[in-house]
Amino acid sequence: LSDDSTNSLKPTLGIIGVGLIGGSIGLAARRRGFFGQILGAGRDRAALDRAKDLGCIDHGHTDLSNVARLADVLVFCTPVDCIASQILAAAGQCRPGTLITDAGSTKAQLVAEVEEHLPAHVVFIGSHPLAGSEKRGAEHARPDLFDNRLTIITHTASTTATAERRATEFWKSLGSRVARMSPERHDEALALTSHLPHLLAAALAGILPDQLRDFTANGFRDSTRIAAGDPSLWVPIFLQNRVGLCEATVGLQNRLIEFQKALLAADEGTLTRLLAEGKKVRDDLGS
Amino acid sequence: LSDDSTNSLKPTLGIIGVGLIGGSIGLAARRRGFFGQILGAGRDRAALDRAKDLGCIDHGHTDLSNVARLADVLVFCTPVDCIASQILAAAGQCRPGTLITDAGSTKAQLVAEVEEHLPAHVVFIGSHPLAGSEKRGAEHARPDLFDNRLTIITHTASTTATAERRATEFWKSLGSRVARMSPERHDEALALTSHLPHLLAAALAGILPDQLRDFTANGFRDSTRIAAGDPSLWVPIFLQNRVGLCEATVGLQNRLIEFQKALLAADEGTLTRLLAEGKKVRDDLGS
Numbered sequence: 001l002s003d004d005s006t007n008s009l010k011p012t013l014g015i016i017g018v019g020l021i022g023g024s025i026g027l028a029a030r031r032r033g034f035f036g037q038i039l040g041a042g043r044d045r046a047a048l049d050r051a052k053d054l055g056c057i058d059h060g061h062t063d064l065s066n067v068a069r070l071a072d073v074l075v076f077c078t079p080v081d082c083i084a085s086q087i088l089a090a091a092g093q094c095r096p097g098t099l100i101t102d103a104g105s106t107k108a109q110l111v112a113e114v115e116e117h118l119p120a121h122v123v124f125i126g127s128h129p130l131a132g133s134e135k136r137g138a139e140h141a142r143p144d145l146f147d148n149r150l151t152i153i154t155h156t157a158s159t160t161a162t163a164e165r166r167a168t169e170f171w172k173s174l175g176s177r178v179a180r181m182s183p184e185r186h187d188e189a190l191a192l193t194s195h196l197p198h199l200l201a202a203a204l205a206g207i208l209p210d211q212l213r214d215f216t217a218n219g220f221r222d223s224t225r226i227a228a229g230d231p232s233l234w235v236p237i238f239l240q241n242r243v244g245l246c247e248a249t250v251g252l253q254n255r256l257i258e259f260q261k262a263l264l265a266a267d268e269g270t271l272t273r274l275l276a277e278g279k280k281v282r283d284d285l286g287s
Numbered sequence: 288l289s290d291d292s293t294n295s296l297k298p299t300l301g302i303i304g305v306g307l308i309g310g311s312i313g314l315a316a317r318r319r320g321f322f323g324q325i326l327g328a329g330r331d332r333a334a335l336d337r338a339k340d341l342g343c344i345d346h347g348h349t350d351l352s353n354v355a356r357l358a359d360v361l362v363f364c365t366p367v368d369c370i371a372s373q374i375l376a377a378a379g380q381c382r383p384g385t386l387i388t389d390a391g392s393t394k395a396q397l398v399a400e401v402e403e404h405l406p407a408h409v410v411f412i413g414s415h416p417l418a419g420s421e422k423r424g425a426e427h428a429r430p431d432l433f434d435n436r437l438t439i440i441t442h443t444a445s446t447t448a449t450a451e452r453r454a455t456e457f458w459k460s461l462g463s464r465v466a467r468m469s470p471e472r473h474d475e476a477l478a479l480t481s482h483l484p485h486l487l488a489a490a491l492a493g494i495l496p497d498q499l500r501d502f503t504a505n506g507f508r509d510s511t512r513i514a515a516g517d518p519s520l521w522v523p524i525f526l527q528n529r530v531g532l533c534e535a536t537v538g539l540q541n542r543l544i545e546f547q548k549a550l551l552a553a554d555e556g557t558l559t560r561l562l563a564e565g566k567k568v569r570d571d572l573g574s
Contacts, residue, residue, distance in 0.1 A: 012488040084422045130504040150501060179501070192495065193503045197510040200487060202565030204544040205572075208479065214437060214466070216572060219513040223484040226506040227569040231562035238558055242550040244309075249547055253540065255490040260536055263529040271525055275518035278489030282514040285503060 011036035014071030015084060016049040016064060018042055020101045021132060022077035023141030026056035028174040041067040046158065051138040068093035073170055075127075076102040081236035084113035089126065095278040096121040099166050103129055105194065106240035107154050109181035115158055124168035126154035126183060128190070129176055134228040146176040154183045191244035197253060198234060199225035298323035301358030303351060303373060305338040307328055308390045308419060309364035312426030313343035315461040318430040328354040338425040355380035358456055362414075363389040370522035371400035374411065382410040386453045390416055392477065393442050393527035394470035402445055412454035413441035413470060415477070416463055421515040433463040441470045478531035483520055483539060485534065488514035 013029055015022040018040040026223055027039045040057035041064045042048050048060025061067050067185070068074060068090040076083045083102050099123055110125040118124050129151040133140065136285065150173040153164065170180045181189070205224040238245055255274075262270035302309040305327040305359040313325045327344035328351045329335050335347025348354050355361060355377040363370045370389050378387065387409055391397055393418055398413040405411050420427065438458040440451065455465045468476070492511040495503070525532055542561075549557035 008379075042461065079380040079384075084467050092550055130502060133505060149504070151530055152502070189499050189502045193499055197491060197506045200491060201506075201510055201569075202562050203539060203546060204487060205485060205565035206561060207542050208568050209536050212476050212480055213568070213572060215417060215439070215476045217436070217481065218420060219484045219488075220480050221572060221574075222509050222512045223488055224572070225509045225566070226568050227562075227565040229562075229566070231559050231566060234562055235555055235558045238562075239553055239555065242553060246547050246550050249543055249550075251494050252490060253543060255494050256486075256536055256540060259486055259490060260533050263525060263533050263536075266529060268522055271522045271553060272518050274493060275489050275514075275516075275521055278492035278511070278514040279516070279518060281492040281495050281500070282488075282511050285500060285508060285511070287508075 012070045013038045013074045014041065014067040014074040015057060016041045016067065016074065016076045018048060018056055018060070018138050019077060019136055020138070020140045021129065021145075022050050022075070023054065023056035023138030024053070024143065024145035025075060025077065025103075025174060027054075027141055027143035027144055030055065031221060032173060034173065036072075037070075039067045047138065051141075051268075052275045054141065054143055056138050059098075062257070064090050064186050065093040068098075069095065071098055073099045073101070075167075075170075076100070076104070076217040079236050080104040080110060080235050080240055084110050087114050088117050091099070091122050091124075093120050094122045098122045099163065099170065101127045101153075101167050101170065103127060103274050105237045107188065109240045110259070111154050111156060111183040115156060123160065123163040125163050126157065127167060127171065127188075128152045128154075128186065129171065129174075130194075134141075136230055136233075144175065146171070146174045149176050151176040151178050152186050153178055153180050154186055155180045156183065172210050186242050187241045188247075191241055192251070193247040195237060195241055195245045196248040198226050198229060199238070199249065200252070201225065202284065248280035298358045298359045300325045301328065301354040301356065301361040302326070302344060303328045303361065303377070303488045304365035304366060305335060305343055305347065305425050306423055307425070307427045308416065308432075309362070309445055310338050310343035310425030311342065311418075311430065311432035312362060312364065312390075312461060313338070314341075314428055315433055317342065319462065321460065323359075324357075325462040326354045326357060334425065336436035338428075341425050341428065343425050351377050351494055352380040355385075356382065358385055360386045360388070360453075362457075363387070363391070366460040366520050366523050367393050367397060367527055369396050370454045374401050375404050378406050378409050378411075381409045385409045385413045386450065386455065386457065388414045388440075388454055390414060392481065392524045394439075394473040396527045398441055398470040402443060410447065410450040410453070412446065412450050413473075414454060414458065415439045415441075415446055415473065416458065416461075417481075418463075421513050421522075431460045431462065432459070436463050438465050439473050440465055442467045442471055443470065474528045474531050475534075478535040479538070482524060482528055482532045483535040485513050485516065486525070486536065487539070487542060488512065496546060 043237040232245040418436040492514040
């Protein structure tokens with residue numbers, strides 16, 4: 001994990017928030033041969049014990065500082081509105097050279113808040129592994145969650161090459177591919193590829209009257225699957241990317257108006273083009 | 288299949304269009320103990336031979352009349368813009384009492400066209416099994432496609448109780464549940480539960496720029512899966528239900544505006560409510 005782990009013979013990975021993502025990081029690290037200790041931190045003792053039983057972590061602590069002071073790499077997998085303040089609270093406990101990163105779905109606000117106040121003896125790289133599901137909890141964690149997935153690491157004016165290399169190695173060691181971009185570019189891209197799909201799924205599910213539930217089939221289920229995600233995780237994501245998400249929604253609305261005009265005009269050619277454009281993109285994405 | 292099959296010792300099921308749905312009807316009938324012969328009709332000799340090899344049909348005919356004159360039940364699984372004219376072309380060849388039905392995704396226009404011209408010696412009930420996928424062809428047919436799914440059969444002023452009973456028994460014999468409603472009510476319901484999800488999936492996939500494809504994950508894939516459906520099947524569905532689909536789209540647009548207002552106002556309470564309403568519906572639908 002790091003060349004800087006001089007305090008002990010074994011490196012220590014600290015995972016803050018041992019749910020689906022945090023738990024999968026622990027499982028992936030272990031499966032891919034990480035030989036150090038894996039510590040988890042969280043508020044819920046029972047959840048930490050469950051994560052330990054599942055092999056996601058070696059030990060769980062309800063006091064974040066117990067993990068922070070031992071970790072060579074500290075990865076925050078908590079809701080996006082908690083990450084910045086938790087990082088800043090933990091950073092003072094960390095040993096010099098500790099790499100701090102996260103798995104939050106938004107980056108611009110979070111990275112700016114962290115970089116403004118972070119002490120100089122630790123390094124921080126914002127990260128976002130594009131993996132997950134509508135499920136929550138370490139019981140849904142999987143050692144292959146990051147296999148061949150893409151993790152975006154963010155790059156700002158204060159990012160050093162060494163920190164970037166260490167963050168890249170960390171995510172690659174879990175099976176992920178890595179790309180880097182600015183936090184702002186990340187949020188703009190994810191507004192369209194992740195946050196808008198979630199908004200649409202919730203909108204479509206939300207307007208279904210009770211009496212029509214029996215008339216849904218696989219198409220409706222697939223289209224709305226992610227609407228089952230926890231609102232307490234998604235509202236902070238929406239709020240941290242609210243302008244970008246609004247812009248992405250406008251783009252979708254313009255497309256809906258194209259469809260409506262074509263429907264009202266019974267314009268077979270335009271409908272065919274609109275559906276074919278969607279099919280081409282979807283076919284290219286694969287199953 | 289029918290008490291009226293007096294022309295031979297074994298009843299005959301005729302399937303027009305032996306693709307995913309038609310092929311699955313044949314497989315389901317056979318697996319559930321239908322002992323008569325299963326004839327398929329289609330334009331593509333190779334596709335019919337493949338369907339026969341897969342066990343979907345016993346014999347394939349490129350001439351619809353060869354199937355029509357032998358069938359006790361004749362089910363049309365062709366694109367919705369072909370069904371009415373094919374039924375009317377076949378009806379003259381049918382023996383008295385033949386039950387004609389279909390599997391089309393729209394009903395109002397199709398049922399009206401058929402009922403206006405149908406000869407009196409056959410009976411017709413419009414049907415729509417709420418099953419399928421974005422895939423095409425008998426190679427994707429499954430004997431359990433209709434298990435516990437709902438098939439809607441349509442009811443009009445000219446529908447007899449006997450015809451309704453026979454159509455109900457037919458779909459139940461394939462494993463399906465059956466509900467009945469007017470063709471107009473069907474189209475209104477399916478606009479929201481099937482046609483709008485398809486339009487949304489195509490719209491979302493269609494606005495994804497090439498350079499953002501690598502930043503999609505499972506959520507985008509699930510949400511857009513049905514966009515891979517064949518436009519040549521979906522454009523006729525959209526056209527036959529274009530007013531209902533436009534109305535459903537307006538309902539969705541209103542919901543999008545609620546989301547946008549809440550985003551712009553950073554209104555956490557409203558965002559939580561909107562996401563929670565979607566989650567409740569989706570959780571109730573099950574996986």
